[in-house]
Amino acid sequence: MALLIGLALQLVLRPDSRRVVSELPWSVVLLTSGIMVYVGVLERTGTLKAIAEHLGGIDNTLLAVLAVPYLAAVFATVESSTVAVRGVVVPLAAAVLPHADSARFTVLLIAVRATIGAVAISPLHLGGGLILANTEEADAPRVFRRLMAWSVGAALVLPSALLVLPLATGL
Template sequence: PDRDAGSVGGATRLTPARTATLVALVALVVAVLGFDLDAGLTAVSLAVVLSTAWPDDSRRAVGEIAWSTVLLICGVLTYVGVLEEMGTITWAGEGVGGIGVPLLAALLLCYIGAVVSAFASSVGIMGALIPLAVPFLAQGEIGAAGMVAALAVSATVVDVSPFSTNGALVLAAAPDVDRERFFRQLMVYGGIVVAAVPALAWLALVVPGFG
């Protein structure tokens, strides 16, 4: 079929293939969140079904995937996963938590969360770092609510990084752009966010002692 068969007058038309894809995405979310199925295996299974039903559309879709970006993200996620499995992030967090100055420890934890989240799951990193902050939070010198909020902000705003899942999706889905140039722009912007936001979140939420 023609490449623009799903467009009418410049507007995108909901074709059977697109409808099935949307249904498959909903099914993937339900299967993973509702039935705790493996996300990767479920996604591949649904993709096989869609490819079998609409081979021409699937062939074009595969050709438009930014494979260089996919391979880059897979490599980075694998590397970060190895670090997490080896306990490197926990070790770094525990070392920071052992610093005798709670405010400085809080700032360093925010930076650890930001740097690692730029390459991995923000939620997973928060789940690993928040327990590490408990010992010096128990001292009462830092507000728990402010610390958790600062960690959350530091770990999530860096998702603009092209190495993160969200940033990679934006890069891969951006239409009619120079991907190499866009990648560099996202990387520079992500670097600025990683460098600036943890300190700003620390100043705004931790230093005043909220919570």
């Protein structure tokens, strides 16, 4: 659908294609494409499945539950799509709590999604990339550092802080 709308706009507005291509933030396009290829390779080689199996084999439930948001934070920091990260992490969460009731599983997913949302500002993520693409060139290094500091800080702190949610439900 988006391609059809883009084609219609191209036909109606007739922008100068050379100018449009020259104004594209190619560094963001290449970074996003590379990360998507990387995650695809991880899926194809079975790395994510192996991680899920190892998480399911952790005997200490609390440690396993803590590992899932940390993995989500790491994936969300380097993956360009929040939806793709959720698609990777939800099966990992299911492997950690295979016999949990829906309330406990939902609480774990809330902790995971909050972590993913907080680190989605990473300059390696699509959201942070869009911010960088719309930043003045002189300010780009400073904005990159701030976005990276925020996302790494959130990735380190939030999973532990959000562990309160699963603990409150008796995990």
